[in-house]
Amino acid sequence: MDLSLTETQEEFKKVAEDFVKAEVPAHQMTQWYKNKQTFRPELVKKAAEIGWLGMMLPEEYGGAGVSTMDCAVVFEALGHGPVPGPLFTSGVLSAQMIFEACTEAQRKALLPKICDGSAIVVPAITDKAAYWGPEAVESRLEKIPGGYLLSGAKRFVFDAEAATSFLCAARSEEGKVVFVLVDAKAPGVKITLHVGFFVSVAEVRFDKVALTGDSLLGTSGASWSTLEAALDKALPILSAYQVGATQEVFDITCEYTRSRVVFGQPIGRFQRVQDHCVDISINLDMARWATYEAIWRIDSGMDARAGVHEAKATASDGYYHGTNYAHMVWAGPGTDYSHPMMAHSVLAHTLYQYLGTPGHHKRLMMDALYPRAN
Amino acid sequence: MDFTVSADPPHVVEFRKEVAAWMAEQFQGREHLRWSASWSTREDEEEYKFRRGLAEKLGAKGWLFPLFPKKYGGAELTIDHQVVLETELFKYGLNLSHVFYTLARIVAPVLIRWGTEEQKAEFLPPITRAEICVWQVLTEPHGGSDIANCQTKAIRDGDHYVVNGQKVMVGHHLPPDYLWTLVCTNPQGKRHENLAWIHIPAKLPGITIQHMNMMMGIKNAVFFDNVRVPAKYLIGGENNGWKVASTHMELEHGGDGRIAADPLVERVVEYCRNTHIDGKPLMEDDRTRDLIADMMIELNTLRRFNQLIYWRRFNKKPHPYGGPQQRYYQRMLRLRNGERLQAIMGADALEQNLSVHEVVDFEYAVRTGPGQLHGGGTLDTDRLIFARRLGLGRPTTEKAPETD
Numbered sequence: 200m201d202l203s204l205t206e207t208q209e210e211f212k213k214v215a216e217d218f219v220k221a222e223v224p225a226h227q228m229t230q231w232y233k234n235k236q237t238f239r240p241e242l243v244k245k246a247a248e249i250g251w252l253g254m255m256l257p258e259e260y261g262g263a264g265v266s267t268m269d270c271a272v273v274f275e276a277l278g279h280g281p282v283p284g285p286l287f288t289s290g291v292l293s294a295q296m297i298f299e300a301c302t303e304a305q306r307k308a309l310l311p312k313i314c315d316g317s318a319i320v321v322p323a324i325t326d327k328a329a330y331w332g333p334e335a336v337e338s339r340l341e342k343i344p345g346g347y348l349l350s351g352a353k354r355f356v357f358d359a360e361a362a363t364s365f366l367c368a369a370r371s372e373e374g375k376v377v378f379v380l381v382d383a384k385a386p387g388v389k390i391t392l393h394v395g396f397f398v399s400v401a402e403v404r405f406d407k408v409a410l411t412g413d414s415l416l417g418t419s420g421a422s423w424s425t426l427e428a429a430l431d432k433a434l435p436i437l438s439a440y441q442v443g444a445t446q447e448v449f450d451i452t453c454e455y456t457r458s459r460v461v462f463g464q465p466i467g468r469f470q471r472v473q474d475h476c477v478d479i480s481i482n483l484d485m486a487r488w489a490t491y492e493a494i495w496r497i498d499s500g501m502d503a504r505a506g507v508h509e510a511k512a513t514a515s516d517g518y519y520h521g522t523n524y525a526h527m528v529w530a531g532p533g534t535d536y537s538h539p540m541m542a543h544s545v546l547a548h549t550l551y552q553y554l555g556t557p558g559h560h561k562r563l564m565m566d567a568l569y570p571r572a573n
Numbered sequence: 574m575d576f577t578v579s580a581d582p583p584h585v586v587e588f589r590k591e592v593a594a595w596m597a598e599q600f601q602g603r604e605h606l607r608w609s610a611s612w613s614t615r616e617d618e619e620e621y622k623f624r625r626g627l628a629e630k631l632g633a634k635g636w637l638f639p640l641f642p643k644k645y646g647g648a649e650l651t652i653d654h655q656v657v658l659e660t661e662l663f664k665y666g667l668n669l670s671h672v673f674y675t676l677a678r679i680v681a682p683v684l685i686r687w688g689t690e691e692q693k694a695e696f697l698p699p700i701t702r703a704e705i706c707v708w709q710v711l712t713e714p715h716g717g718s719d720i721a722n723c724q725t726k727a728i729r730d731g732d733h734y735v736v737n738g739q740k741v742m743v744g745h746h747l748p749p750d751y752l753w754t755l756v757c758t759n760p761q762g763k764r765h766e767n768l769a770w771i772h773i774p775a776k777l778p779g780i781t782i783q784h785m786n787m788m789m790g791i792k793n794a795v796f797f798d799n800v801r802v803p804a805k806y807l808i809g810g811e812n813n814g815w816k817v818a819s820t821h822m823e824l825e826h827g828g829d830g831r832i833a834a835d836p837l838v839e840r841v842v843e844y845c846r847n848t849h850i851d852g853k854p855l856m857e858d859d860r861t862r863d864l865i866a867d868m869m870i871e872l873n874t875l876r877r878f879n880q881l882i883y884w885r886r887f888n889k890k891p892h893p894y895g896g897p898q899q900r901y902y903q904r905m906l907r908l909r910n911g912e913r914l915q916a917i918m919g920a921d922a923l924e925q926n927l928s929v930h931e932v933v934d935f936e937y938a939v940r941t942g943p944g945q946l947h948g949g950g951t952l953d954t955d956r957l958i959f960a961r962r963l964g965l966g967r968p969t970t971e972k973a974p975e976t977d
Contacts, residue, residue: 200656201575202884268574456965467966470957477959480894481902488877489870495576509870561866562859569842571857 202491208272214249215276223280225539232542235392237283237399238361247316251277252290255432256298260306261314267432267497271439271490278443281546283399285319285358291436293320293366295429300378300421309380320380321362323353323403324426331555333368333376333423338405340369340377340420347410349381352402357553359390359401366416367405368426377420379410397549398542427504432497434507434554438490438514441550445483445514445521448543452476452525466528475527482524486510486517508564512557515550519557522547576880578660578832585653592636592661599627600665608666613931614746614790621747625703632702637669638681640887645685645693646701652887659832666930668833676707679824680753680772687770687809687817695805696772705750708775709825710740710795711949718954720755721765721815725797727756727807734758734771734807736779736800742948746791748782749775755818758811768814770821772806788944819974825949826958827903828896828973830883834876837910838869840933844918855917864913871906878902893962893973901955904946911942 204212222242231237246252255270256262270291277286294313297320298306312318326337338351349369356365362383371377381388387408392401416425453476456467466472490513493506522544526533533540551557581589600606606623616624631637632646639655641647648654655669662668669678677700684697699705716722725738736756752773759767773780779800785792809817842865845855855861878899885892914922914935925936946952964970 200578200880200884202881203890204574453963453965457967465966467960467964469966470953470960473960473963473965474956476963476965477898477901477956480898480959480963484878484898485870485874488881489874491574492576492873492877495574499575499577509873513870513874558863561863561870564869565862565866569856569862572854 204268204272208269211269212272212276215251215273216279218245218249219276219280219282223282228280228283229537229539229542231283232398232545233536235398238358239284240361242282242284243286243316243319243361246284246286246290247314250314251286252316253294253310253314255291256294256310256314260298260310261312262294262310267435267494268491271436271494274436275439275443275446278440278445279447281440281444281447281542285321285361287433287437287440288321288358289313289319289361292322292429292433295432296322296366296378296421296426297416299429300416300425302417305416317363319358319361319363320366321356321358321364321383323356323359323365323367323381325355325368326351326353328354328552331559336368336370336376336423338367338369340371340379340410342372343409346412347379347414349379349387349405349408349410352404354402355393355397355400355552356390356403357400357549359403360392360399362390365403367403368423371420375420376423378416378426379414379420380416381405381408381410381414385409396545397552398545400549400553430554431504431507434511435490435494435497437550437554438486438493438510441514441518441547442483442487442490444543444546445479445486445518448518448521448525448540449476449479449483451539452479452528455528472528475524478524479521482517482521486514489513505564505567508560508567511555512560512564515560516557518543518547519551576877578656578880581657582653584651585657588650588654589657589661592657593664596661596665599630608930608932615927615931628703632704635701637677637703638701641681641685641697641701644698645681646698655887656832663833666836666933668831676709676753677701677703678829679709679821680707682824683770683817683821684808686820687813692805692808706747707751707753707772708744708749708793708795709821710743710752710754712740712742714739714741718950720818720950721768723755723757723768723814725754725756726760727758727769727771727802729758729804729811730801732804733801734769734804736771736773736797736802738797740795740797742785742787742792743795744782744793746784751775752780752795755814758814762812765815766812768818769811770808770814770817771802772808773800773802774806777802789941789948816974822950823896823974826896826955827899828882828886830881830886830895831879832883833879835872836933837938838865838872840935841865841868841914841917844921844935848918848921861917864917868910868913871909875899875903875906891973893970894959896973897955897959897962901952901959904952904955907938907945908942911939914939 250263251273253261254263254265257264294310297309313320325331325335327335338349341348364383365381367379367381368376369379385408387406389404390401456472457465459466490510493503493510496503496506525540529540532538603623606620635648636658638647639650639658643649659668681697681701684693711720713724727734727736752775754771756769756771757767758769777800779798781796783794785794845861848855882895882899922935922939926934931937961971
């Protein structure tokens, strides 16, 4: 038993923390989120130079071959920004999916580009926002001479505007879920940012987009279970990012209780205000230790699926509820889109939904531990 | 990061075999007494004798306090040995944190921190060897959470302190050998500077104990009527009781940590597999599964909080708010799980099942939800301490008291 970070992890953490301080200062970050300009190509470039994109991949594909925990430490620190952009979508989830699903030739062609940032591959999975299971994959892949036609409309595609290509789930003519790579600039691809109380998400419409015969991932397009295997490794990284973001909300809120004076005393002396901070702290630490334990299981080679779903559920719940409790402390000023709280609040709602709500993941956790009879 | 508690370093591999074999021997033919070191008002004579006997045998080997010096009843072993003991005991529903009715897990570290050499030599071994039963008696009729407002007086008279006053809602259904308590040694003194901690032999003349029948089981009122307590039983010096109390309360309030998991979910799943509604097991019902998921995640969280506190404590890594956080969370979790149990199994959750140990009975889990919200200080006290340790509204954060 050792619940501390390794020396290397402490160094990784320090580098990422310094990056956040230098490149993503709160006033700047707040403007990006406020103006919905969350794709920052310069941040992707710098992240690639440091080696964060695809860092869990083996070195032969351009990665650094680090453990899940090493990567999580970086993403937790990035969550403090919160640093926006496709570092997770392309650098973790798509990278893992391609690594799991692809032939050696495809890996060699695609993964180094993801790692150096020249390719930004964004997953586009479901056609319905209301569900994240394979049942919500409705886009159709039609076989034509020499290739395929892709038709459908993906909703809630996170980081869509950053994409150079989409890793798209579609139904084959046999009704099977398969995955194809689609050039974001191909004729028939249309990206429309969703407008609402979320950020960095768009509808991606594929209107009879012509794909070449080699567009399938692997030899036969892989399957939903390939995506599940990729998610097993990727979700805890997203969870760690949410933990970092919740920690930031907690830190700035505790600090506010010391500096904000009303009725002649700092608000942190009021027990009801204290209670809100206690509730943030509990949400934060629930998520943190569920995430670390799941990652430890992965890195130790144990079955981690239930823990991974538990981590995503608690991290999304934690960021969401933690932010809501923080709003109780910040009151009016925290609801101004020019305040860092609003970036967190909008992102917390977005990530609560992204890749499945806490309720969805709790059900998957139960299914992993107690499979249904039928 | 490594959460493992069963992957042993080489120097304890043999020790695990030894402990496992020893425990198997103790429980041979007594498998039905699993859990029996836990608190229960339902236990019979057989269970009580077995539990006390087991505790004494563990104590005689120094295994209840493996890290302590041998002269204080310990075994001078390492933290790895202690983890082996925790995990092997847990196979029988036990762990070192279980009080075996002795309160030793709290009393012994407080004595180590605040006792004189003579007091340690005399008082520690019977406690660490589980030969005696100690009650903590802190709550007073008008004090409640405000234990510094202590009205029980101990006035020096020659070689003795004369104790007068009353403590309530303390102990359990079996009589104590010692009463571990806070008294006021200087009624005119300033708050927090007028107190002392004292270890009172329970059989002294002038002590009366009366049962109180309460939601969480049997508790007691203890009356002190001119009880003459030899001065050697005063711990930490006259008027220094608040500091001793701080160490005691840190351990009582979640700061001790533990390695153990609550088996409630396994039992609920078993119930839901065996209970059919309209021919379908409850376990196939989405709503039931959602409730179990929440129950499981919260119990997992509690297990991780406990393990984290345990690891930090024995590795000397300060964590100011771990204790109050664990305690507040743990009590709210019990309350929520009580409601979830009722939502899953209806009135079955309210019926006592005398065929299982009380601590794993659903009825106990439901009843002690609201019943254990206050013991040792209310939820509000937990959050108050939590807030101070977080330094909310204050320029500095409060440190946790020393607990070793």
